[in-house]
Amino acid sequence: MLLGLTATGVPAQRAHAVNGSTSPCALQGRGTTVDEGQNTDYTQFLDPLGVKNIGIVYVDFPDVAGAGDVADYYNLLSPAADWVWNASYGKTGLSMRPVVNRWIRMPSASHAYGTSSPTYQQHTRYVTDALRTAADAGADLARYDLFYIVSTAHSRVSGSHTWYWTPTQPIVIKGTTIRWAVTFGTDMWHWGHKVAAHETAHVFGAPDLYAFGGDQHRYVGGWDVMGHIAGAAPQYFGWLSWKFGWTRDDQTVCVWQNRTQNTATLNGVEYVGGTKLLMVRTGATTAYVAEARRKAHNDSAACSSGVLIYKVDTSVAGGQGPVRVVPNPNAPVPPAGCGTLDMATWQPGQTFYDPAAGVQFTVRSADSHNSTVNAVKW
Numbered sequence: 001m002l003l004g005l006t007a008t009g010v011p012a013q014r015a016h017a018v019n020g021s022t023s024p025c026a027l028q029g030r031g032t033t034v035d036e037g038q039n040t041d042y043t044q045f046l047d048p049l050g051v052k053n054i055g056i057v058y059v060d061f062p063d064v065a066g067a068g069d070v071a072d073y074y075n076l077l078s079p080a081a082d083w084v085w086n087a088s089y090g091k092t093g094l095s096m097r098p099v100v101n102r103w104i105r106m107p108s109a110s111h112a113y114g115t116s117s118p119t120y121q122q123h124t125r126y127v128t129d130a131l132r133t134a135a136d137a138g139a140d141l142a143r144y145d146l147f148y149i150v151s152t153a154h155s156r157v158s159g160s161h162t163w164y165w166t167p168t169q170p171i172v173i174k175g176t177t178i179r180w181a182v183t184f185g186t187d188m189w190h191w192g193h194k195v196a197a198h199e200t201a202h203v204f205g206a207p208d209l210y211a212f213g214g215d216q217h218r219y220v221g222g223w224d225v226m227g228h229i230a231g232a233a234p235q236y237f238g239w240l241s242w243k244f245g246w247t248r249d250d251q252t253v254c255v256w257q258n259r260t261q262n263t264a265t266l267n268g269v270e271y272v273g274g275t276k277l278l279m280v281r282t283g284a285t286t287a288y289v290a291e292a293r294r295k296a297h298n299d300s301a302a303c304s305s306g307v308l309i310y311k312v313d314t315s316v317a318g319g320q321g322p323v324r325v326v327p328n329p330n331a332p333v334p335p336a337g338c339g340t341l342d343m344a345t346w347q348p349g350q351t352f353y354d355p356a357a358g359v360q361f362t363v364r365s366a367d368s369h370n371s372t373v374n375a376v377k378w
Contacts, residue, residue, distance in 0.1 A: 021038050023252055023254050024256040024281060025252065025254035025256060025280075025281045025287055026038040026249075027281070027284075027285055027286070027287055028314065029285075029314040031044075032044050034202060034205055034206060034207040034208075034318055035205075035207055035314050035315075035318070036206075036207065036239065036240070036312050036313070036314045036322045036323060037243070037285075038242070038243055040204075040205040044164065044205075045180075045203065045204055045205040046145060046146060046204055047204075048088070048092050048204040048244040048245060049092060049244075050091075050092065050093070051092075051095050052092070052094055052095065052146055053097075053143060053144045053145050053146070054094055054095060054096045054097075054144060054145065054146045054148055055098070055099040055134075055139070055144035055147045055148070056074060056077075056096055056097065056098045056099065056148045057098075057099050057100070057104060057131065057134045057139075057147060057148070058070045058073060058102065058103050058104060059104050059105075059133075059149060059151055059152065060103045060104070060105055060106065060151075060152040061105070061110040061155055062105070062108070062109050063109040063110055063111070064110050064152055064154055064155040065103075066103030066152045067152050067153045067154055068153065070098065070101060070102060070103060070150075073150050073188075074096070074098065076189070076193060077096070077148065077184070077188065077195075077196045078096055079192075079193040080094060080193040080194070080196035080197050081093065081095070081096060083194065083197050083298060084197055086297055086298055087197070087235055087241070087298055088241070088244070088246045089246055089247075089272045089273075091245070091246050092244070092246070094196075096148065099139035099141070099144070100134055100137045100138065103152065104130070104133050104134055104137055106129055106130065107129055107133065109156075110156035110157050111156040112125075113126040113129075113156075113157055114126070114157075115156045115158055115159070116158040116159040116185070117159060118159075118161065123161060123163050123183065124171065126149070126157075127147075127149065127163050127178065128173070130147075130149045130183075131149075131171070131173050131178055131181070132173050135173050135174050135176075141173055141174065141176040141178070142176045145179075145180070146180045146181065146182070146200070146203060147178070147180070147181040148182050148196070149182070149183045150188070151183070151185055151186065153189065154186065155185075155186065157183070157185045157186065158186045158187060159185045159187055160183065160184045160185050160187055160188060160191075160195050160199055161182070161183050162182050162199050162202035163182070163183065164180060165177070165178060165179040180203045182196070182199040182200065182202075182203065184199075191229045194225050194229050194230070195229055197225050197234075198226060198229050201225070201226055201236065204244055205243070206226055206244075207226070207317065207318025207322055208226060208227075208318040208319050209226040209227035209318070209322070210226075210228060210319070211319060211320075211321065212319030212320070216228075217231075217339065217341070218341075219323065219324050219325070220237075220310070220323055220324070220325050221325060221339050221340070221341025221342045222338070222339065222341070223235075223293070223308065223341070223342070223344075224237045224323070227323075231342075232299075232301045232302050232303045232337070232338060232342055233293060233299040233301070233302035233303065233342070234298060234299070235269055235270055235293075235299045237269075237289075237291070237310070237323060238276045238277045238289070238291040239277065239289050239291075239310075239312055239323070241269065241276065242276070242277060247276045247277065251274065251275050252277040252278075253275060253277065253278045253279065253375075254279050254281065255278075255279065255281070255376070255377050256280070256281040257377065258358070258377055259378065260376075260377055261374060261375060261377070262278070262374070262375055263372065263373065263374045263375075264278040264372070264373060264375075265370050265372045266278060266290065266291060266292040266307070266370060266371050266372070266373055267292060267369060267370050268292045268294035268296060268305075268369055268370070269291050269292065269293060270293070270294050270297040270298060270299050271294070271296065274370070276291060277290070277291055278290045278291075278361075278373050278375050280359045280361075280375050280376075280377050281377075282357045282358075282359060282377075285313055285315040286311065286312065286313045286314075287311070287312050288309065288310070288311055288354070288357070288359050288361070288375075289309070289310055289312055290308070290309050290361050290373050290375065291307070291308055292306070292307055292308075292366075292371040293308050293345060302342075303334065303335070303337075303338035303339075303342035304331070304343045304344070304345045305345055306345030306346055306347050306363070306366065307345055307361070307363050307366075307371045308325065309326040309344075309346060309352050309361055310326060311324045311326065325341050325344050327340060327344050328343070328344045328345065328350070331343040331344060331345070346361070346363050347366070348365050348371075349363065350362070350363050351363075358377055358378035359375070359376070359378075360376040361373055361374070361375050362374045362376075
């Protein structure tokens with residue numbers, strides 16, 4: 001979950017895409033907000049590529065003393081480094097280390113920081129208090145790109161949230177400007193390391209894909225950790241991988257002109273290499289996307305495999321469905337633990353057609369790693 005992000009006060013600098021995409025299907029967003037656009041302002045967000053030095057700060061409170069060994073908290077979150085390394089095809093490393101390897105006592109009680117849904121002001125106070133106390137304890141904050149602030153178990157800080165800096169009112173502690181932090185609440189004990197994969201992607205500029213009201217998983221089901229953190233197939237969508245620069249332009253195929261078509265052999269997004277996306281652009285901010293998904297690596301527990309088709313709209317805010325998986329009416333009945341959208345992959349011989357958009361996808365063939373798909377724009 002993200003908090004406090006606003007375009008207000010963002011420096012008047014040119015937004016840029018980490019992958020420098022020139023594809024006609026590289027839909028643009030606002031750049032300074034979390035969205036599915038290919039242009040991301042990395043004065044506001046953290047550039048995903050390369051090794052990111054993450055300082056872990058363990059905090060307890062006057063009303064709740066540190067519970068247990070801080071190493072247990074580290075061990076719960078640290079598998080996120082391997083998870084993101086695999087998801088990024090080795091292009092993003094999370095180098096986590098404690099800034100001070102013990103509990104640091106916060107100046108205020110845990111309920112002072114907003115518990116499950118803090119305001120931006122409460123969240124900023126929390127981040128400031130934690131990092132200032134860490135600096136007073138001897139931590140060199142300048143060594144880190146991003147901070148993970150980890151609350152002791154049983155505190156009133158229950159939710160995990162992403163904090164972004166406001167350039168007009170930055171947090172400066174002993175000469176170091178703080179730009180990004182994730183605060184982990186007691187929900188980390190439920191979600192495990194994938195909550196770090198979710199929140200860190202917010203720092204990179206990714207929006208929430210679950211619904212903020214009603215059935216939370218009606219848009220993408222268990223596909224993508226930005227939707228359902230505990231979903232069966234949590235690998236980031238190939239579209240987000242492209243936004244982050246993990247997938248290159250030459251690994252994508254775009255159909256954008258009327259009365260044209262193209263065929264691509266799509267390698268599963270779980271594997272390194274190959275063509276990853278076949279897209280049909282339908283408007284200034286919209287496209288249909290096809291990608292291959294396989295029960296492998298981060299998706300080893302997926303409910304189905306095949307071709308996943310989804311709609312992207314970069315003008316739609318997180319929580320409102322900027323990505324929507326297209327259900328397959330001929331999919332098998334979901335087994336226990338799986339939902340309808342979890343079974344939404346398309347198989348050889350099956351065709352999806354949207355007459356209103358003039359878009360058609362047909363799955364031609366498939367093997368253990370690849371699916372060959374034809375796309376038409378009428």
